[in-house]
Amino acid sequence: xxxxxxxxxxxxxxxxxxxxxxxxxxxxxxxxxxxxxxxxxxxxxxxxxxxxxxxxxxxxxxxxxxxxxxxxxxxxxxxxxxxxxxxxxxxxxxxxxxxxxxxxxxxxxxxxxxxxxxxxxxxxxxxxxxxxxxxxxxxxxxxxxxxxxxxxxxxxxxxxxxxxxxxxxxxxxxxxxxxxxxxxxxxxxxxxxxxxxxxxxxxxxxxxxxxxxxxxxxxxxxxxxxxxxxxxxxxxxxxxxxxxxxxxxxxxxxxxxxxxxxxxxxxxxxxxxxxxxxxxxxxxxxxxxxxxxxxxxxxxxxxxxxxxxxxxxxxxxxxxxxxxxxxxxxxxxxxxxxxxxxxxxxxxxxxxxxxxxxxxxxxxxxxxxxxxxxxxxxxxxxxxxxxxxxxxxxxxxxxxxxxxxxxxxxxxxxxxxxxxxxxxxxxxxxxxxxxxxxxxxxxxxxxxxxxxxxxxxxxxxxxxxxxxxxxxxxxxxxxxxxxxxxxxxxxxxxxxxxxxxxxxxxxxxxxxxxxxxxxxxxxxxxxxxxxxxxxxxxxxxxxxxxxxxxxxxxxxxxxxxxxxxxxxxxxxxxxxxxxxxxxxxxxxxxxxxxxxxxxxxxxxxxxxxxxxxxxxxxxxxxxxxxxxxxxxxxxxxxxxxxxxxxxxxxxxxxxxxxxxxxxxxxxxxxxxxxxxxxxxxxxxxxxxxxxxxxxxxxxxxxxxxxxxxxxxxxxxxxxxxxxxxxxxxxxxxxxxxxxxxxxxxxxxxxxxxxxxxxxxxxxxxxxxxxxxxxxxxxxxxxxxxxxxxxxxxxxxxxxxxxxxxxxxxxxxxxxxxxxxxxxxxxxxxxxxxxxxxxxxxxxxxxxxxxxxxxxxxx
Numbered sequence: 001x002x003x004x005x006x007x008x009x010x011x012x013x014x015x016x017x018x019x020x021x022x023x024x025x026x027x028x029x030x031x032x033x034x035x036x037x038x039x040x041x042x043x044x045x046x047x048x049x050x051x052x053x054x055x056x057x058x059x060x061x062x063x064x065x066x067x068x069x070x071x072x073x074x075x076x077x078x079x080x081x082x083x084x085x086x087x088x089x090x091x092x093x094x095x096x097x098x099x100x101x102x103x104x105x106x107x108x109x110x111x112x113x114x115x116x117x118x119x120x121x122x123x124x125x126x127x128x129x130x131x132x133x134x135x136x137x138x139x140x141x142x143x144x145x146x147x148x149x150x151x152x153x154x155x156x157x158x159x160x161x162x163x164x165x166x167x168x169x170x171x172x173x174x175x176x177x178x179x180x181x182x183x184x185x186x187x188x189x190x191x192x193x194x195x196x197x198x199x200x201x202x203x204x205x206x207x208x209x210x211x212x213x214x215x216x217x218x219x220x221x222x223x224x225x226x227x228x229x230x231x232x233x234x235x236x237x238x239x240x241x242x243x244x245x246x247x248x249x250x251x252x253x254x255x256x257x258x259x260x261x262x263x264x265x266x267x268x269x270x271x272x273x274x275x276x277x278x279x280x281x282x283x284x285x286x287x288x289x290x291x292x293x294x295x296x297x298x299x300x301x302x303x304x305x306x307x308x309x310x311x312x313x314x315x316x317x318x319x320x321x322x323x324x325x326x327x328x329x330x331x332x333x334x335x336x337x338x339x340x341x342x343x344x345x346x347x348x349x350x351x352x353x354x355x356x357x358x359x360x361x362x363x364x365x366x367x368x369x370x371x372x373x374x375x376x377x378x379x380x381x382x383x384x385x386x387x388x389x390x391x392x393x394x395x396x397x398x399x400x401x402x403x404x405x406x407x408x409x410x411x412x413x414x415x416x417x418x419x420x421x422x423x424x425x426x427x428x429x430x431x432x433x434x435x436x437x438x439x440x441x442x443x444x445x446x447x448x449x450x451x452x453x454x455x456x457x458x459x460x461x462x463x464x465x466x467x468x469x470x471x472x473x474x475x476x477x478x479x480x481x482x483x484x485x486x487x488x489x490x491x492x493x494x495x496x497x498x499x500x501x502x503x504x505x506x507x508x509x510x511x512x513x514x515x516x517x518x519x520x521x522x523x524x525x526x527x528x529x530x531x532x533x534x535x536x537x538x539x540x541x542x543x544x545x546x547x548x549x550x551x552x553x554x555x556x557x558x559x560x561x562x563x564x565x566x567x568x569x570x571x572x573x574x575x576x577x578x579x580x581x582x583x584x585x586x587x588x589x590x591x592x593x594x595x596x597x598x599x600x601x602x603x604x605x606x607x608x609x610x611x612x613x614x615x616x617x618x619x620x621x622x623x624x625x626x627x628x629x630x631x632x633x634x635x636x637x638x639x640x641x642x643x644x645x646x647x648x649x650x651x652x653x654x655x656x657x658x659x660x661x662x663x664x665x666x667x668x669x670x671x672x673x674x675x676x677x678x679x680x681x682x683x684x685x686x687x688x689x690x691x692x693x694x695x696x697x698x699x700x701x702x703x704x705x706x707x708x709x710x711x712x713x714x715x716x717x718x719x720x721x722x723x724x725x726x727x728x729x730x731x732x733x734x735x736x737x738x739x740x741x742x743x744x745x746x747x748x749x750x751x752x753x754x755x756x757x758x759x760x761x762x763x764x765x766x767x768x769x770x771x772x773x774x775x776x777x778x779x780x781x782x783x784x785x786x787x788x789x790x791x792x793x794x795x796x797x798x799x800x801x802x803x804x805x806x807x808x809x810x811x812x813x814x815x816x817x818x819x820x821x822x823x824x825x826x827x828x829x830x831x832x833x834x835x836x837x838x839x840x841x842x843x844x845x846x847x848x849x850x851x852x853x854x855x856x857x858x
Contacts, residue, residue, distance in 0.1 A: 003037070003040065003041070003044055004174060004178040004181055004182060004201075005172075005174060005175060005178050006037065006041055006044075006171075009030075009041055009169050009171065010041060010044055010045060012028060012167055012169055013028055013030075013041065013042070013045035013139065013169070014045055016028050016137045016139070016167070017045060017046070017049050017051070017107055017137045019137065020051065020105050020106065020107060020135050020136055020137035021049070021050070021051050021105050021135075022105075022135075023105065023135045024132075024135070024165075025130075025131040025132050025133065025134040025135060025136045025137070025138075025165060026131060026132075026137060026138075026165040026166065026167070027128060027131050027136075027137065027138035027139065027140070027160065027163075027165065027166045027167070028137075028138075028139050028140075028166070028167045028168070028169055029140050029141075029142060029157065029160050029166065029167070029168045029169070030042065030139065030140070030141045030142070030169045030171060031141070031142050031143070031144040031168060031169070031170045031171065032143070032144075032170060032171030032172070033143060033145060033173075033200070034143055034202070034284060034285055035200040035201060035202030035203055035219070035283070035285050036171040036172070036173065036200065036201055036202075037171060037201045037202070038111070038141040038171060039111060039141065039283070040201075041169075041171065042109055042111065042139060042141060045139070046107055046109065046139075049107060051104070051105040051106060051107060052104055052105065052106045052107070053106070053107045053109065054073040054076055054077055054106060054107070054108045054109070055073070055108075055109040055111070056068075056069035056070070056072040056073045056109070056110055056111070057069065057072075057110070057111040057112050057246075058110070058111065058112045058113055058114070058115035058116040058117075058120075059112075059115055059245045059246035059320075060112075060115050060245045060284070061115070061245055061246070061319055061320065061322075061323045062322070062323055062326060062360070063117075063319060063322065063323075063341070063353055063356040063357055063360065064115060064116060064117035064120075064319065064353060065117060065317055065319035065320065065341075066117050066119050066120075066319065066341070066344050066345040066348040066350045066353055066354075067093060067117065067119050067120055067123070067348050067350070068116075068117055068120060068317075068319070069110050069116065069120055070093065070097060070120060070123060071317075072277070073108075077097075077100045077101070078100055078103075079096055079097065079100055090119055090122060090123075090348060090349025090350075090565055090566060090567060091349075091565045091566065093119075093123060093348070093349075094123060094126050094565060097123055097126075097127070098126070098127070098130065098134075101127070101134050101135075101136050102133075102134055102135070104135065105135040105136075106135065106136050106137070107136075107137045107139065108127075108136060108137070108138050108139065109139045109140075109141075110124065110138075110139070110140045110141075111140075111141045112141060112142070112143075112284075113140050113141065113142045113153050113156070114142050114143045114144070114146050114147055114151070114153060116152070116153060117345070117350055117353050118152045118350045118351075118352045118353055118567070119345070119348040119349050119350030119353065119567070121152040121153060121155065121156050122349065122350075122564075122565075122567065124138075124140065124156055125155065125156050125159050126565075128156065128159050128160060128163060128166065129159065129163070131163065131165055131166065132165050132819075132828060133819070140156075142157070144157065144170075152352070164828060165828075172199075173198055173199030173200055173201070174194070174197075174199040174200075174201055174204055175199065176190060176191065176194045176199075178199070179193050179194045179197075179199065179204055182204055182205065182208050183204075183207075183208050183211065184208075186208070186211035187211060187212075188207065188208070188211045188215075192215065193207055193208075193215075196215065196217070200219070202219070202283055202285055203219050203222060203285075206219070206222035206223060206225075206226070207222055209226065209270070210225065210226070213225055219285050219289060220288075220289040220292060222289075223271065223285065223286045223289035223290065224289055224290070224293070226269050226270055226271060227269050227271060227289075227290060229268050229269055230265065230266065230268070230269050231265065234262055234265050234266055235293075237256075237257075237258050237262055237266060238266060238269070238271070238272075238290055239290060239291070239293060239294050239298070239302060240256060240258070240302055240305065240306070241266075241272065241279055241280070241281065241287075241290075242281065242287050242288075242290040242291040242294070243291065243294065243299070243302040243303055243306060243327070244306055245287075245323065246278075246280075246320065247275070247277055247278035247279060247280035248278050248279045248280070248306075249277070249278040249313070250274075250278050250279065251313060252278075252306070252309040252310065252312075252313070253279070255308070255309035255312055256305060256306070256309050258279075263279075270282070271286050271290070299327055300327065300328050300329045301328075302327075303324045303325075303326075303327035303328040304324075304328040304330065306324045306328075307321065307324040307325055307328050307330065307333065310324065316337075318337045318338070318340035318341035318344055319337075319341045319344075319357070321333070321337035321340075321341075322334060322337040322338045322341050322357065322360060325337055325338075326360065326364070331364040331365070331366055332366070334360065334361065334364035335361045335364055335365050335366075335372075335376075338357045338358070338360040338361035338364070339357070339358070339361050339376065341357040342354045342355075342357035342358045342361065342379070342383075345357060346383065349565070349566055349567040350567065351383045351386040351387045351567050351569070352383075352387050354383045355380055355383040355384055355387060355389075358376055358379055358380040358383060359380060361376055362376050362377060362380065370403040370404075370406050370407050371403070371404075371407045371409060371412070373400075373403055374400040374403035374404050374407075374409075374412060374416070375412075377396050377397065377399055377400035377403070378397060378400050378412075378415065378416050378419060380393075380396050381393045381394075381396040381397035381400075381416075381419060381420075381423070382419060384396060385419070385422065385423050385426075385570065386530070386567070386568060386569060386570060387567075387569045387570070388569045388570040388573055388602075388603070388604030388605050389603075389604075390423050390426055390427040390570075390604070390605060391427065393423045394420060394423050394424060394427065397416050397419055397420045397423065398420060400412075400416050401413060401416060401417075404416060410443045410444070410446060410447035410449070411443075411444060411447045411449035411452050413443055414439075414440045414441075414442075414443035414444035414447065414449060414452045414453070414456060415440070415444075415449075415452050415455070417436045417437070417439045417440035417443065417456070418436070418437065418440035418452065418455050418456045418459050420436045421433045421434070421435075421436035421437040421440065421456075421459050421460075421463070422459060424436060425462075425463055425466070425607070426570065426605045426606075426607050427605070427606060427607075428606040428607050428639055428642045428643055429642065430463070430466075430467070430642070430643050430644050430645065431644065433463055434460070434463055437456055437459045437460040437463060438460065440452065440455075440456035440459070441453055441456035441457055441460065444456055450483050450486065450487050451483065451487050451489050451492060453479075453483060454479070454480045454482075454483030454484055454487070454489065454492045454496070455480070455492060455495075457476045457477075457479040457480040457483070457496075458476070458477065458480040458492065458495050458496045458499060460476045461473040461474070461476035461477045461480065461496070461499050461500075461503070462499050464476060465499060465502060465503045465506065466645060467644075467645050467646075468506075468645070468646075468647050468684055468685060468686045468687060470503050470506070470507050470685050470686065473499070473503045474500065474503055477496045477497075477499055477500040477503070480492060480495070480496035481493065481496050481497070481500075484496060490526065491526070491528060491531075494519065494522055494523055494526065494528060494531065495528075495531055497519055497522075498516065498519040498520070498523065498531060498534070498535050501515035501516040501518075501519050502516055502535070502538045502539075502542075505539075505542055506538075506542055506686045507685040507686050508685070508686065508688070513539070513542075513543075516535060516538070516539050517539065519535055520532050520535035520536060520539065523535060529562075529566040529568060530566075530568055530571070532562070533559065533562060533563045533566065533568045533571035534571065536555060536558070536559030536562065536563070536571070536575065537559070537571055537574050537575055537578070539555050539559075540552050540555040540556050540559060540575060540578045540579075540582075541578050543555060544578060544581055544582050544585065545689055545690075546689060546712075547585070547689070547712075547714075547733045547735065549582060549585055549586055549733060549734045549735065550734060552578070552582050553582060553586075553807075556575060556578065556579050556582065557804075557807075559571075559575055560572060560575050560576070560579070563575060569604065570604065570605055573599060573602060573604045573605050573608050574605060574607070574608040576595050576598055576599050576608075577595070577596075577599045577608035577609065577610075577611050577612050578608075578611070579595050579800075580592050580593075580595035580596045580599060580611055580612045580615050581611040581614075581615065583595060583615075584611075584614075584615050584618065584619065585734075585735045585737075585738075586734055586735065586736075587735070587736040587737055587762050588798055588803065589619045589622075589623075589763065590798065590799060591798060591799055591800050591803055592615050592619060593615065593616070593619055594799060594800060595612065595615075595800070596612035596613075596615040596616050597612075597616075599612040600612050600613070600616065606639060606642075607639075607643070609635075609636075609639065610636055610639055610640065610648065610651075610652070611651070613632040613633070613635055613636040613639075614632075614633075614636060614651060614652065614655050616632050617632050617633055617655060617659070618655055618658065621658070621659060621662055621766060622737070622764040622766050622767045623763060623764065623765055623766055624765045624766030624769065625766065626659075626662055626663050626766060633652070633655065633656065633659075636652050636655075637652060637669075640652050646677065646680070646681055646684070646687075647681065647684065647686065647687045647690050649677065650677065650678075650681065650687070650690035650691060650693070650694050651690055651693070653669065653670065653673070653674040653677065653694055654690075654693045654694045654697050656669055656670050656674070657670045657674060657694065657697035657698060657700075657701060658697055660701060661697065661700050661701055661770070662766065662767065662770055670698075670701070670703070671703060674694060674698065674703075675698065675703055675704075675705065677694075678691055678694050678695055678698065678708060679708075682708035682709055682710060682711070683709060683710055687710075688710050688711050688712045689711075689712045689715075691708050691710070691711050692708070692711030692712045692714075692715025692716065692719075693715060695707065695708050695711060695715060695719060696715050696718050696719065699718075699719060700745070704719075707719045707720075713729065714726050714729040714730055714733070714738070714742075717729060718742055718745060723742050723743065723745045723746035723747075723751065724742075724743075724746060724751065726742040726745075727739045727740075727742035727743045727746075727751075727755075730742060736758060736761075736762050737759075737762060737764060737767075739758060740755045740756075740758035740759045740762065740764070740767075741755065741767075742755070743755030743758065744756065744759075744771045744774075749775070749780045749781075752771065752775055752780065753775070753780070753782065753783070753784055755771060756768050756771050756772060756775070756783075756784050757784060759771065760784075760786075765786065768786070769786065772784075772786070798836065798839055798840075801832070802832060802835060802836050802839065804822060805818060805822070805829070805832040805833060805836050806836045806840070806848065806857055807857050808821055808822070809833065809836065809845050809848045809849070809857075810848050810849055810857035812849055815829040815830050815833055816829070818832075818833070833845065836848075
């Protein structure tokens, strides 16, 4: 294919390669429709380079190979273990690939990422975010217009758009002038060719190869014109190669009956090329054209031959085998290879692809093998849980129930009910979750399946803990512990032990926090990633609940990357919601809204949306938008009712009370229900913070009849009238909004004015206006006027990325150290540091260190 009109595009790629040769990392995403010349451009770009070139492609399989492109380059890059070790976790893949690419200047080319698997996307995103620290030129090609909205590559392209050292090169079709240049002095009509082909370079090139032929009406006809030279006896061999969506390994050719004379005759068509990896079509459009000639009845025999040839090799890729088995109509082999491919995808951290392979295995599973089918359904349900597809997962697991009953396997049925309990709870169906957990325990006990009984008890403990039924939760943990001890099941013991520690921590035992942290580390050491991530989620949640805000920030700094690297989507979703609440308390409202939008815009766990819903209401309210929609509060109320966890309703009631205080309106849920709930829950273990916050808001509304008996210290100080002490408590904790409110609650006009000033600094102009109105009503002189928007400062308005930089600044790190820690270039670090200092209104980095405690960055 010709490189006409590609000079600028080629220069961009060559500049990126030259930068890698000098040690500076960068990347280019080459995008365009099929046939626009992406591969040709990449060929030309790497042709003259003297540095290492690693090149791999993605294949149009029904379900992609887990880490397929990285397995293809594993031997070249010194990653042989990655090629053969199905147990390699994604975090290890990140590290190994990063180290391999750091060792020497490299051009890494990944073609056709529109066919890529989710795990490989994660690796590419990992590299893209660290590209500036590597001597790497990362080149990817993609048919971007073919991507669905939910395609994992969308996230990769989104990352690329935000990285300064990444460039996107969209390839356009040929202009009329380019078509004229390509067809030269032939008898072809350039305008007709341009109209017919739409300027598609591949199509134009195919027509120009043999200008004396009649003008084809499609790409297919253009390709098949060249295939006409192939003898009928050899055309089946050409179709056989077309049936392989990746390529035909050279080792397969003898088993397929393709000998050297046949290859020579096929070469005359100009459609094939031989590479180090095998025999393949020069272009995907050519492969599809030849594939279209295969009659429906001829497809299965071709794929059966390919499948049998693959089985003669020492190593079979289960994803490719699955593809051929499906088209061969060989259900037994589909189940065999799809199950193996799912297992490989799970170990690679590609739970989405694992679910797809399991779905394929189930669809082809024969009747009469109910136990095996039930196990597949249960495995699929677990993968759907990991990817936060809870409604689908529940339906999948429930469909296994009759199969377990039919084979009389109560232990299997108990296991399915226990898993269903977990999914139902995260889907905000508490009663259903409890019912499943109880049934699981009963069935396991009846069948003598002690381990399944222990798992059911551990899950029941978790459900009880979430409802603050701590004594019952500990009793269930005791039963699970006993089973783990007798059965020597360490995984069950660690699960129960973690839940026990979380219960003690939630009820107020500060010493138990260290036990939770230890349990998390133990889970990580034993590769129980999901359990460790659940531990992180609960540790961060209670740190925020008990206002250990700096501790919570440190936990989330570690836990979110962990969930991301392990592809535990459901925990990442939950922890982002927790971080939204943390940012709200710390006065970092832009970051809070950023997280809130992320959580609410993604499909997944309803349970994690409660605080993001409140954030989406409280931040605009405090900033002065008193007419914002009530819909988020209504959704949050329905969610809290569905959960039937009384303590979770209290923050919602506090938000309703704050809105009533701000707007001067009445709400029966505040004046009646909130008052009753506060009285009812004031002595409930683990409720002291939520009860105290609600009590303070009720006092501001004049609705507090008596002070609750057991509330957290800062709220107690406020209700006792010790507003200065309360304000200082909140200041030390790092919650500027609560500090400002406490100064405003004071009877001292100077304190009240100071509270207004703090609110303005925070950007809480709506709350500040509410205080001003109150001060004027009370006859206070010298009420500070509202500053103009151009002079109003908001040192807390940082994005999540800027917060990362600010924390590292506060630890005394240099720009170079920050760059190394965040995998960015020193230049990018300089840019972020300057932006942070400007937004925080501080003169230099030393000021950040000195004020780290005050700014909540310590």
